[in-house]
Amino acid sequence: MSETETKELKVEDIKADVEASFKCPVRKSLNYISGFLSGPMCGKCFPCSMGTYEARVRLQRLVDGNGSEADLATLKRIASEMLEASMCKKGKDTAKFILDWMGTDVFMEHINGRCPEAECPVFMLYDIIPGKCTMCDLCREACKHNAILGEKRKPYQSNYQPFEIRQKRCDKCGECIRRARLSEYSFFILMNFN
Amino acid sequence: MATMINLTIDGKRVKAPEGMNLVDAAELNGLHIPNLCYLKGTRGIGACRLCLVDIKGMKAPMLGCTTKVKEDMEVDTKSEKVVEIRKFVIDLILSMHPLDCMTCTKAGICSLQQYAYDLGLKESSFTRKKFGFAIDEANPFIKRDPDYCVLCGRCVRVCKNQGTNVLEFMGRGVGSKVVTADDKPLQESGCTFCGSCVDVCPVNALLEADRWRKGREWEYDRVGSVCTLCGNACDIVVSSMDGQLTKIDSGAEEGSVERYTCAYGRFGFDCVGADNRVTSPMKRVGNELKETSWQDALSIVAAELKKAGKDAGFITTAGILNEDALTLKKFASEIVKTKNLDSTASLYGDAATLISGGVDIGPADLIILVDLAPSQWKRVLPAIDAVIRRKVNSGAKLITVNSSETEISSVAAVNLGGNEADALKVLAKAIINKGITGNKKLEAAVADVAVSEEAEKAAAFVAEAKEVVILTSPAMYNASANLSLLKGTAVSVPLESNAKGVILMGVTTSGKTYREMVSEGMGLLYAIGEVPVKQRPKTGFLVVQNSHMTELAKQADLVLPSAAIHESEGTVLDYLGRMKCACMAIEPAGEAVSHRDIFSHIAEAMGVKMKEVKDSEVSKLAKAGVKVVFNPFVRKEGLDVNAGELIEQMNTSVINGSRLLWLKEACVKTV
Numbered sequence: 131m132s133e134t135e136t137k138e139l140k141v142e143d144i145k146a147d148v149e150a151s152f153k154c155p156v157r158k159s160l161n162y163i164s165g166f167l168s169g170p171m172c173g174k175c176f177p178c179s180m181g182t183y184e185a186r187v188r189l190q191r192l193v194d195g196n197g198s199e200a201d202l203a204t205l206k207r208i209a210s211e212m213l214e215a216s217m218c219k220k221g222k223d224t225a226k227f228i229l230d231w232m233g234t235d236v237f238m239e240h241i242n243g244r245c246p247e248a249e250c251p252v253f254m255l256y257d258i259i260p261g262k263c264t265m266c267d268l269c270r271e272a273c274k275h276n277a278i279l280g281e282k283r284k285p286y287q288s289n290y291q292p293f294e295i296r297q298k299r300c301d302k303c304g305e306c307i308r309r310a311r312l313s314e315y316s317f318f319i320l321m322n323f324n
Numbered sequence: 325m326a327t328m329i330n331l332t333i334d335g336k337r338v339k340a341p342e343g344m345n346l347v348d349a350a351e352l353n354g355l356h357i358p359n360l361c362y363l364k365g366t367r368g369i370g371a372c373r374l375c376l377v378d379i380k381g382m383k384a385p386m387l388g389c390t391t392k393v394k395e396d397m398e399v400d401t402k403s404e405k406v407v408e409i410r411k412f413v414i415d416l417i418l419s420m421h422p423l424d425c426m427t428c429t430k431a432g433i434c435s436l437q438q439y440a441y442d443l444g445l446k447e448s449s450f451t452r453k454k455f456g457f458a459i460d461e462a463n464p465f466i467k468r469d470p471d472y473c474v475l476c477g478r479c480v481r482v483c484k485n486q487g488t489n490v491l492e493f494m495g496r497g498v499g500s501k502v503v504t505a506d507d508k509p510l511q512e513s514g515c516t517f518c519g520s521c522v523d524v525c526p527v528n529a530l531l532e533a534d535r536w537r538k539g540r541e542w543e544y545d546r547v548g549s550v551c552t553l554c555g556n557a558c559d560i561v562v563s564s565m566d567g568q569l570t571k572i573d574s575g576a577e578e579g580s581v582e583r584y585t586c587a588y589g590r591f592g593f594d595c596v597g598a599d600n601r602v603t604s605p606m607k608r609v610g611n612e613l614k615e616t617s618w619q620d621a622l623s624i625v626a627a628e629l630k631k632a633g634k635d636a637g638f639i640t641t642a643g644i645l646n647e648d649a650l651t652l653k654k655f656a657s658e659i660v661k662t663k664n665l666d667s668t669a670s671l672y673g674d675a676a677t678l679i680s681g682g683v684d685i686g687p688a689d690l691i692i693l694v695d696l697a698p699s700q701w702k703r704v705l706p707a708i709d710a711v712i713r714r715k716v717n718s719g720a721k722l723i724t725v726n727s728s729e730t731e732i733s734s735v736a737a738v739n740l741g742g743n744e745a746d747a748l749k750v751l752a753k754a755i756i757n758k759g760i761t762g763n764k765k766l767e768a769a770v771a772d773v774a775v776s777e778e779a780e781k782a783a784a785f786v787a788e789a790k791e792v793v794i795l796t797s798p799a800m801y802n803a804s805a806n807l808s809l810l811k812g813t814a815v816s817v818p819l820e821s822n823a824k825g826v827i828l829m830g831v832t833t834s835g836k837t838y839r840e841m842v843s844e845g846m847g848l849l850y851a852i853g854e855v856p857v858k859q860r861p862k863t864g865f866l867v868v869q870n871s872h873m874t875e876l877a878k879q880a881d882l883v884l885p886s887a888a889i890h891e892s893e894g895t896v897l898d899y900l901g902r903m904k905c906a907c908m909a910i911e912p913a914g915e916a917v918s919h920r921d922i923f924s925h926i927a928e929a930m931g932v933k934m935k936e937v938k939d940s941e942v943s944k945l946a947k948a949g950v951k952v953v954f955n956p957f958v959r960k961e962g963l964d965v966n967a968g969e970l971i972e973q974m975n976t977s978v979i980n981g982s983r984l985l986w987l988k989e990a991c992v993k994t995v
C-alpha cells in the first residue's frame with residue numbers, strides 16, 4: 131500500500147489517539163470531536179452531524195476558559211440524545227465516549243478556572259523562577275513568538291538583563307519547556323493559577 | 325387490493341395496507357408523524373430522526389419512515405422520549421436557520437415552523453450559526469437560498485429520481501450545502517426548471533423566484549386543475565390571490581409517480597397578463613385591427629357565417645376543453661351547418677389511432693415505449709419522461725421501440741431499433757414463443773418471423789412483468805395494440821392535452837380536413853385557439869378566436885377574445901383516458917369569455933338559442949368502448965409531425981407572454 135493512501139479513521143482509533151496524547155478529559159473530548167468531525171462523521175443523520183458540531187463549539191468554550199454550567203448541561207443533553215437517536219454505531223459510540231469523559235469533576239473544574247491535568251493552556255501561566263534560572267538562553271531561542279526577554283550569561287560579566295516572559299506575547303505553546311528539558315536544566319514552572 | 329393490517333397509533337385503532345410504513349399509515353388515518361427528510365413515494369432514509377416513534381416491545385425508538393406496519397403493532401408517536409429527541413433535532417436546526425418567519429414567504433406551509441410551534445420552541449438553545457451562503461437568483465423561476473436549508477435532501481432525491489440529476493450535497497454535516505455541479509447557477513447546470521424541488525422543499529430554501537411579498541399561503545385561493553399545454557395534461561394546483569394567479573404546484577397525489585409539472589405548466593401562467601393579450605373583440609378596418617364591441621363583433625360574425633354556410637370551415641386546437649369542443653361541434657353542424665370541422669389532432673392522429681383504452685400507470689412494472697421520444701430537456705411530453713424515469717428507478721423496466729436514438733433509451737432495459745413496425749412484429753413473435761398466446765390472427769401473422777436476441781430479452785421481461793403498459797405514438801398505435809392482445813394495455817399518446825376528448829366530442833371532419841382547410845382555403849375560416857398556422861390561408865373571411873394576439877390573429881378580419889388557461893372551467897380527457905377537471909382560478913381578462921360562451925352568443929346572434937351542454941352528455945360521449953382487434957404491423961401514414969416543434973408552436977403565446985421567454989432569450993441549454 132502506498133503512503134498516500136490513508137485508511138479511514140475509526141472512532142476507536144481517534145479515541146486511542148487522544149487518550150494517548152492528553153490526560154485532561156476536556157481536551158480529550160475536544161480533540162476527539164474535532165477528529166470525528168473531520169474524519170468518520172458521515173453527516174447522514176441530524177442528531178449526530180449537528181450535535182457534534184454544537185458539542186465542539188461548547189467544548190472549545192470550556193477549553194478557552196469561557197465555559198459555563200449551561201455548556202455542561204448542553205453537552206450532556208447532546209450526548210444523551212445522540213446515544214438515543216443517532217443512526218449508526220459511530221454516533222452512539224461518540225456519545226458514549228463523551229459521557230464517559232464527562233463522568234468526572236474535571237469539566238466542572240474547567241468552569242471554575244482550573245485544569246487539574248494542566249493541559250489546557252488558558253489555565254496556565256508560564257513563568258521563570260529567577261532563582262532557578264541558569265540563563266542558558268535556550269528558551270529564548272526556542273520561543274517563536276519572541277515572548278522571552280533576557281541575556282545569556284557570560285562569565286565575568288555583570289549587568290545583564292534577567293530572563294522573563296512577556297505574558298502578552300506568550301501563547302503557551304510549551305516550546306520553551308521542551309527545549310529546557312532537552313538541556314538537562316529545569317528552571318521553569320507552570321502553574322494553574324486561581 | 326393489499327391486505328389490511330390492524331394496528332394502534334396513539335391509542336387509535338387504525339387500518340393500513342400491508343407493506344406501508346408508519347408515516348404513511350398515520351397520514352392515511354389522519355394522524356401525523358413529524359418528518360423532514362421523508363419523501364413520499366421513495367424509500368425512507370431516516371436522516372432527520374423526527375419520525376422516531378416508540379413501539380411497544382421495542383427497546384429503542386423506531387423510524388416511522390422505514391418501519392412497516394405489522395399486525396397488532398402498538399405505536400406511540402408522542403412518548404416522552406421521542407418528543408425529547410424531536411425537540412433536540414428541531415432545536416439544533418433552529419440554531420442554523422434564520423428566524424424570520426415574519427417576512428418569510430413560506431410561513432404557513434413551512435414544516436420547520438410547524439414543528440417548532442408544536443414543540444413550543446421559540447428560539448434555539450444552541451449557539452447561533454450563520455454561514456452567509458450566496459443566494460442563487462439568477463433565473464426568473466427558482467430562487468435557492470441555502471441559508472434556509474435544513475439539509476433534508478428531498479430536493480436532491482426528487483431531482484435524481486426523475487432523472488434530471490442537477491442537485492447534490494457538497495460537504496457533510498453542518499455547513500454542507502445543496503449545490504449544482506461546480507456550484508454553478510441553475511441555468512448553467514442543465515436544470516429544466518420543472519420546479520419539482522420547489523414542491524418538496526419543506527422550508528424557504530427553494531422557492532418560486534417571484535413570490536417575495538406577493539402574499540402567503542393562507543391568503544391564497546387554491547383549486548385543483550389540469551394543465552392543458554401538452555399531451556400529458558398534468559394535474560396541477562392553481563393558487564390565486566385577489567384575482568391574480570400567484571403560483572402553480574403539481575397536483576397529482578403526493579408520492580405518485582405522476583407528481584410532476586414542467587416549466588411550461590408551472591411558470592407559463594404569466595401569459596394571462598401578457599402584453600399581447602386580447603381583451604376585447606377586434607375587427608379589421610382598412611389595414612388595421614380596431615377594438616369593437618361584442619355586439620358589433622357578434623353581428624359581423626353571424627352575418628359572415630350565414631353567408632358562408634357550407635363553405636365555412638372550423639379549425640381548432642385539441643387543447644380546448646370537452647364542453648367547448650362539444651358546443652363547437654353542435655354549433656358547426658347544427659347551426660352553421662357545415663361539415664368542415666377539424667382539430668389539430670388530425671395532424672398526428674385520428675379517431676382510430678388516438679382513442680385507446682384507459683390504464684393506470686402507477687402499478688405498471690414494465691413500460692413499452694413505441695415511437696415516442698419524450699424528453700424533459702427538449703420539453704416534449706416531459707411528464708412521461710419523468711414518470712418513466714421514476715418508475716425505472718423504483719424497479720420497473722423500460723423497453724423502447726424506436727428507429728432513432730432517444731434520450732429516454734439510456735434508462736431502458738432493452739432498445740429495439742430499426743423499423744418500428746418490424747421490431748414490434750419480432751417482439752410479438754418472441755412473446756408468443758414464451759408461451760403467451762391469445763390471438764390466432766396475430767400468431768398467424770408473425771408465424772415465420774425470426775426472433776432476434778434483443779427481442780428475446782425484451783420478451784423475457786414481458787413474460788415476467790405483472791402490469792404491462794404500452795405507450796405509443798398514434799401513428800404506431802394500431803401496430804402496438806397487437807401486443808396488448810398478448811399482454812398489457814396499449815395507450816396512444818397525443819401531443820395535445822385533450823386530443824382524445826376533442827375527437828370523442830365529435831370534432832372530426834366529414835368534409836375537408838384540417839390540412840386541406842389550411843392549404844386550400846375556405847370561404848370563411850374560423851380558427852379556435854392557437855392553431856399552428858402563421859400565414860393567413862386563402863380565405864374570404866378569417867375569424868380567430870383566441871386569448872392572445874397570434875401571428876394569425878394579426879392577419880384576421882375579426883378577432884374574438886377567449887378565456888386563457890386557468891380562466892375557464894371544464895373537463896379534459898388525458899392520455900391515459902382519465903377525465904380531469906380544469907378549474908376556473910381567475911376571471912377571464914377584460915371582455916374575454918370562454919369558447920363555448922362565444923359560440924352560444926354567435927348562435928343567438930344568428931337567431932338560434934343553444935342549450936348549454938350537460939355534464940352527463942360529455943361524460944357519456946367520453947366513455948369510448950375500445951375493442952382491440954388485430955391490425956397489420958404497419959405505420960399509419962400521414963401522421964408524422966415534429967412533436968417538439970408542434971408543441972412549441974401551439975404554446976407560442978404562453979412562452980412569449982411569460983417568463984418562459986427568458987429561457988429562449990438567455991439561450992439556456994438544457995440538453
